[in-house]
Amino acid sequence: ELANRMAERAADVVKSLMKMGVMATMNQTIDADTAELVIEEFGHKVVRVSDADVEQVITQTDDIPENLHPRPPIITIMGHVDHGKTSLLDAIRKTSVVSGEAGGITQHIGAYQVKTESGAILSFLDTPGHAAFTSMRSRGANVTDIVVLVVAADDSVMPQTIEAINHAKAAKVPMIVAINKCDKPSAEPNKVRTELLQHEVVVEAMSGDVQDVEVSAITGEGLDTLLEAIALQAEILELHANPDRAAMGAVIEAQLDVGRGPVATVLVQNGTLRQGDIFVVGEQWGKVRALINDKSERIKEAGPSVPVEVLGLNGTPEAGDVLNVVETEGQAREIAEYRKAAAKDKRAAAGAATTLEQLMAKAKADQDVAELPVLVKADVQGSAEAIVQALEKIGNDEVRVRVLHYGVGAITDTDVGLAEASGAPIIGFNVRANSSARSSANQKGVELRYYSIIYDLVDDIKAAASGLLSAEV
Numbered sequence: 001e002l003a004n005r006m007a008e009r010a011a012d013v014v015k016s017l018m019k020m021g022v023m024a025t026m027n028q029t030i031d032a033d034t035a036e037l038v039i040e041e042f043g044h045k046v047v048r049v050s051d052a053d054v055e056q057v058i059t060q061t062d063d064i065p066e067n068l069h070p071r072p073p074i075i076t077i078m079g080h081v082d083h084g085k086t087s088l089l090d091a092i093r094k095t096s097v098v099s100g101e102a103g104g105i106t107q108h109i110g111a112y113q114v115k116t117e118s119g120a121i122l123s124f125l126d127t128p129g130h131a132a133f134t135s136m137r138s139r140g141a142n143v144t145d146i147v148v149l150v151v152a153a154d155d156s157v158m159p160q161t162i163e164a165i166n167h168a169k170a171a172k173v174p175m176i177v178a179i180n181k182c183d184k185p186s187a188e189p190n191k192v193r194t195e196l197l198q199h200e201v202v203v204e205a206m207s208g209d210v211q212d213v214e215v216s217a218i219t220g221e222g223l224d225t226l227l228e229a230i231a232l233q234a235e236i237l238e239l240h241a242n243p244d245r246a247a248m249g250a251v252i253e254a255q256l257d258v259g260r261g262p263v264a265t266v267l268v269q270n271g272t273l274r275q276g277d278i279f280v281v282g283e284q285w286g287k288v289r290a291l292i293n294d295k296s297e298r299i300k301e302a303g304p305s306v307p308v309e310v311l312g313l314n315g316t317p318e319a320g321d322v323l324n325v326v327e328t329e330g331q332a333r334e335i336a337e338y339r340k341a342a343a344k345d346k347r348a349a350a351g352a353a354t355t356l357e358q359l360m361a362k363a364k365a366d367q368d369v370a371e372l373p374v375l376v377k378a379d380v381q382g383s384a385e386a387i388v389q390a391l392e393k394i395g396n397d398e399v400r401v402r403v404l405h406y407g408v409g410a411i412t413d414t415d416v417g418l419a420e421a422s423g424a425p426i427i428g429f430n431v432r433a434n435s436s437a438r439s440s441a442n443q444k445g446v447e448l449r450y451y452s453i454i455y456d457l458v459d460d461i462k463a464a465a466s467g468l469l470s471a472e473v
């Protein structure tokens with residue numbers, strides 16, 4: 001490979017290595033420093049690929065205002081289990097699949113588009129729930145523009161409802177509340193609205209600014225209103241993209257298909273993805289062999305906010321990986337290889353979990369006011385609230401603690417997911433992580449801190465904050 005890049009004979013490269021005392025065969029991997037020596041020996045110029053190079057290839061700056069056009073919003077549905085997320089997604093898909101007849105056959109590719117009565121196009125992520133949302137975020141793919149929070153009118157605001165609210169807030173994504181199951185005689189939509197108040201979600205019916213719509217996924221009542229509410233929210237967000245640039249997008253699903261090879265569903269976020277495009281996606285690369293939309297039709301191109309299945313990958317990427325179209329196969333391969341090597345280095349360095357101090361330093365570097373995000377789990381509601389109050393009091397103009405989520409009970413996988421996505425440590429007060437959360441925290445480098453005395457907890461965090469401040473002076 002090295003000989004190839006230098007346009008030299010492989011045998012000469014091996015010979016030159018031998019002269020340096022490196023006994024290598026043609027297919028052996030040599031380290032970067034040795035490679036550098038060989039390159040100089042041949043009188044060539046060394047160009048090491050770095051993060052900055054990768055950035056340069058995949059970043060484009062031609063998104064001047066004139067090139068920007070409105071793009072459809074991308075929506076994720078969240079809420080407590082059994083409150084009707086799946087039913088709602090199904091009902092929406094059936095009412096108005098874009099350009100297909102209502103009730104037309106759609107293929108599950110992880111996302112679909114619908115058209116509202118007034119003509120707006122909306123893209124829905126077809127994987128309800130929080131795990132998908134957080135795992136995408138933790139991989140750097142902030143795909144969701146709007147969260148639809150589903151709450152069953154015959155039930156209450158439940159733990160996962162609160163989790164969803166906190167996820168949306170942490171991601172700074174606006175919410176629309178869908179009060180579902182309003183066809184039921186036992187439905188009490190106003191009770192839901194009042195309960196949401198306690199979680200700082202003030203809906204329009206309560207003179208707040210969060211849109212709320214009463215719906216029924218079963219009868220279809222209110223669905224049109226919900227879709228229009230989403231379209232309105234999207235208008236407020238003024239979402240734009242430049243369809244004329246090379247495409248970039250996020251992988252929402254990927255698998256190895258027996259007949260078709262690696263297949264990824266990509267949500268195009270900017271630009272237009274076309275058949276024949278060469279791209280890099282995470283640690284993989286490829287050339288678009290075919291594009292298939294949510295109605296199983298082969299299409300030639302996919303513009304902003306369009307979900308599309310991509311064939312022609314050389315390996316299977318992961319959900320949340322970012323796809324970038326590049327100019328040449330050489331670039332695509334080089335970036336993919338660079339990323340593979342970097343990921344390997346990172347895995348080797350793992351175990352060095354992020355500490356509270358490192359987080360503070362990073363937060364400080366990122367913005368004027370350092371914000372330390374934390375998650376708090378406690379044994380009882382009273383302690384949780386007392387801790388949150390105490391933590392939020394810490395800080396001044398420069399440092400602030402931000403509690404992303406707090407709750408009662410053991411630390412779970414969902415907590416770890418949210419913590420990872422936001423780079424936050426999890427504080428357990430008289431509770432510990434369950435075993436699966438423990439191993440995933442370990443793997444993801446999420447710091448778990450256990451306390452049984454509030455004073456100690458507050459003191460530790462204060463110390464981290466003030467240490468940082470004095471270092472600044």
Ligand code: GDP
Nearest residue numbers: 080081082083084085086087180181216217218
């Ligand atoms: P998820 O866990 O949030 O995805 O909830 P599902 O969509 O699986 O719905 C849970 C249960 O509630 C199912 O038995 C649905 O048939 C029922 N359900 C969902 N939406 C409605 C609704 O609007 N009205 C009534 N009556 N039942 C509903």
